[in-house]
Amino acid sequence: MIKRIKLRSLFIGGCITLFFLVLVGRVFWIQVLQGDFWQKRAADTWAHTTIIRAQRGQITDRNGSMLASDVPAYTVVVEPDVIQEQGIRDEVVEGLHGILNKPVSELEELIDAKDKDGNLYKNREVRNEGWKVDQEVADKITEFAKKLEKEHDIRETGVGWVKDQKRYYPKDSLAAHVLGYTDRDGKAVAGLEYFYDKLLKGTDGYLDYQSDGKGVKLPDAAETYKPVVNGDKLRLTIDSTIQYYIEDAMKEAYDEYQPKSMTVIAADPNTMEILGMANLPTFNPNEYWKTQDQGDFYNHAIKSIYEPGSTFKIVTLAGTVQEKLFDPNAKFQSGQIRIKGYSRPLHDIKRAGWGQITYLEGVKRSSNVAFVKLGYEMLGQDKLKQYIDNFGFDEKTGIDLPGEVKGRITPEWPVEFATLAYGHGKVQVTPIQQLAAVSAVANGGKLLKPHMVKEIADPNTGKVTVTKPEVVRQVISAETAKKTGSYLEQVVADQEIGTGRHAYIEGYRVAGKTGTAIKVEGQNYDNSKVLVSFIGYAPVNDPKIAVIVIIDEPNAEVGGGTAAAPVFKKIVSQSLEYMGVPKVYTEKDKKAGKAQTAAASVRKTPNLVGQNMKSAKEELIDQGFDFESVGGGPSVVSQYPAAGTALSSGQKVYLLSEQGDKPTIPDLRGESLRDALEVLTLLKVGIQVDGEGYVSKQQESVNNGKTKVSLTLKPDEQMGEESDTASAEAGDPSTQPTSELTSELTSDLNTGENAASSN
Template identity: 35%
Template sequence: MKRKKGVHKNKRLGIVIAILTSVFIILFAQLFRIMIINRSFLVSQGEEQSTKELMVMPKRGSILDRNGNELAVSADVYKVRLDLQNLDEYSIKYKKSKDIIADEISNALNLDVDNVRKSMEKKNAVGGYLRDLELARKIKKEVIDKVKQLRSDKQYYFMVIENDTNRYYPNNNFLAHALGAVDSDGSGLLGLEKYYDKDLTGVPGIKISEVDRISQELPYDDPISTQPINGKNITLTIDASIQFIAEKAAEKAMEDTKAKGVSIIVTDPKSGEILSMVNKPDFNPNDPRKGVKTSDELHQLWRNWAVNDAVEPGSTFKIVTTAAALEEELTYKDDQFYDKGYIIIDGVAINCWKPGGHGQENLVDILKNSCNPGFIELGKRLGKEKLNEYINKFGFGNPVGIDLPGETSGIIKPTNKMSNVDLATISFGQADAASMVQLIAALNTVMNNGVYTTPHLMKSMSSVGQDGNSNVVQTYQDKNVRQVISEKTANELAGYLEQVVSTGSAKAAYIEGYGIAGKTGTAEKANIGGKGYSEGKYVASFVGAAPYDDPKVSLLIAIDEPKGQYFGGDIAAPVAKDLFEQIFKEMSFKPVKN
């Protein structure tokens, strides 16, 4: 009997040992799976739940004029996000109504309480509360201080406060089309803000800190962080004083002529630096969509007419035809032409603007009188291939490379598709189309001893360190500099253009003693998407520089669809005179006494 009891006892012991052994094997297997197989996954999960990664946004670089005046700056503002899951847990744990929480948050942020309540109930696709909801942006410091106090006092750690960016244009509409604007995230939307967006934006930093289960940073832990690299400051070639003068001149021209629009560009003809760029009407970059009802209206308002659009240049293009003919030795100062008021090309009569014509003229006369038949003769001597060769050399038909987005190439008729009538009309500024920056670049080539320079707006870029000190890291380098015509040809033509202003069709721009050289233009506007021209729609223009023998400043004025008078000599040249007078005064440029 005793032996039987011993057997049973040993059997029970064996079962217990087997069970314990199995349990230990299972536990060991689980530990192996957790500690070895799934270690990386579980560690990452644990770190994700116990750490908070916050992107620290860099400050967008400022845009300054050539004298350091601020044109676009970024203010320090903040944004608030909500972790709605933590908010819900907080409400349940502390038995606090979400309505009360919404009231407190809306009061601190000056938000509509009903919108805050709706935001607090937003859920994801599977029905869970959102972990990251953007509640408010561009919050000023005095407001965010109240929010921080609320978060601390009430332990509202479901509120996440981050730095944000707010772009500010202190002069409102000033230089609007060139500066452009940014979108709601602070990224470049148009203009220089878009073209130099990468340089202005900088590189974000990262802050990683340990948090508890309610996402509150642990006080004993030192956060790991990388400092953001702020965006570069960009110094422009723009002179704010000259820009102001040009803005006022454009506004007055638009008012006086009841025009659809006015563009003015002022440059240094030797370097291609743009001192001023104006388009009217314009917009306020601080609120670029204000007052606009449709996307088409917005598109038209934002277009930089001087850069994005191409129009027939009219008689201002005669500068190029003259330069080509002089360079090829196909004409000379006393070359004789006869204008009877029209010329017939392949059965098509092309009229001079003056009924009855100008009669006998020399080369300087056809420039001074802007005589179409005379330039048709020069175009005929050059021929299709040679004329197009110079058109290309002067930068037409391709973007000039200005540092603004959306630049047009213009429209140049290919040589193999050019008829004799086309050759005739192109020679005096019709059929082909060009942008305003292409035209000012062509004039500058003549005024700069025949050397082409690219119109541009960036003068230099500077990095700004944590200590606030700035260092120039890049200056503008022109990659398109080239000799287009000889210095002799350029200087000869510059002298002729001075006579166009002093005694010719552009005499309304004449100021004694300043040696202004220039050319007016009056171009019919081509029908959009069709053949022919729009009746009664013109672009009146003037391009000029001074002094003609050592130019310090050049400018272009274009008046789009003026009402009433529409000749460039009548309405654009007087604007040029007023503009030159004010710029000369600003530059302390004195007249030359004879």
């Protein structure tokens, strides 16, 4: 018995000893051999990190109007295990479908989903319909959850939301291609959001601390704090009002012509600050996922290259003016021209041409032959290519937007250099390159780097970095730029033959150039597909805005002058008035015939009598007057209107030289009766008038050796009844009966044989 007790005691003692040894070994294993592992495991249990999200920088226009900012957002979440436990699955599916418009099948799949162990998920986000929704949707979710609680007398419904933040663009699609967007995860995707992402997104902060199992912070525990660095704020050069003018004018033309795409850029030519940039089709960055066609995200203004056509002639013109090769009064044979080694002739849009015309008329009519002679024959291949490179067409402009490409200028054969002079063949450019080039003409010859951001402000330090204009190079002299601008002004000012006449803006001096380029399909030109454009600036005497308009494949047979120029006109006229640029004269002046405004507000005719005809023409060109010379004499013997006369918009200056036996009669169509009679009276010819209003037709005849001109008049269809009444009250001669006006003028100006006849 005693022995049995001893054996039991020994066994129990051995077991206790063995257990103790195992316990000691286990403690040694855990605390010594695995000490580092368990120490880290314990630290992870009581250590916590709270992320402090950085605020993405705001983007505003030049005047502080908000274009992009972070705003509170809410993500809808569900708890499948709670929903199933409460037995409200079908009600939740139906309710969320009504609020979020998410398909029922997808909601059922979301709520019924299980993990790999076969357990229902505890939390799931409702994407994409419930992801980062606004306050209104979050409020509806809250009301729905409360309704479930009340109807089922439960505390937990498994339906709710978590607070978040998202990028918001308050003006929707306005300037979408400039701003770009961030996706739902906050990742920058395109535009300025992408280009300046590092500055905009900032750096998240954090707080490391230790707590017990209930989350209560441990006293005297070590903690690490890194402050948040919010993103920089961008103030753009864009003016949201001008941007609106651009997009509004584009939509009107887009609806009419249904083109493949449209692009417009506006800039201050003195600084190359971009005032507006837009493309159609476009997208809404707040709902970018709804845009199916990826081409709608494409910013053609900086990413597309195209054959420019006649707008490129500005470079050729500027080069020949700089080299003192351009004589506006010299003449050439229009129609066609042959290039040595090339079998087919190059020709004008009007293949028969206009006969012997001056180079200035060639510019107005956009004669290809004129520019082949100027660029290929006068400048020569090397000089022409040098000016093209100097104007920046062989390099990127460096604009602060992602994805910019550069043009391709690759002529090899003589005929390719000849067509290069008028913007066809081996030449492809971007819209932003062209705008930078024409701005150099506008600003006195300086090629500037275009930019989108006016200043960058650091909200953490208050530091503000201002973007200053950057001169790339001086491409032409200020004198050359002024002269080139005066010739381009004639393209718009000449309301009879100027290809840019539809860009004429009442009260502002406008310079510009049209372009119509047939597109290449494969290896050949496809006449059914064209790209039409207009580029220009205003006012010529003090440029405030330069604009390029491009319409790719309009659905009608139109050119740059008929389709793109009116878009330019609408944008620039609205923008100049918005910018407070005063008009030289007003639309009311034109409606009132030749009624004069205050002397300070109109331009007056210079005294040209006695000057030689060449210098008189140059003076009028330089000052931006539309004019016509009559006769072939070397000097000006008379002029109309007389020196010092205040001119209304669109009124021509007529220069008369010595006349032979048979006087030269100018084209007077479109002129008022008073102007027509004044000019014809100076020419000492007989006059016959039929009708009232403005000259619609004229016919010459000779009776007893004396030249007689018959004028057919028609009323100005644009003059409303109210304008006519106002004009009559103001004493506008155009509202007087034809016979009275003719008699009045002839009696005032002439006697005897010089008197004009009237029927």
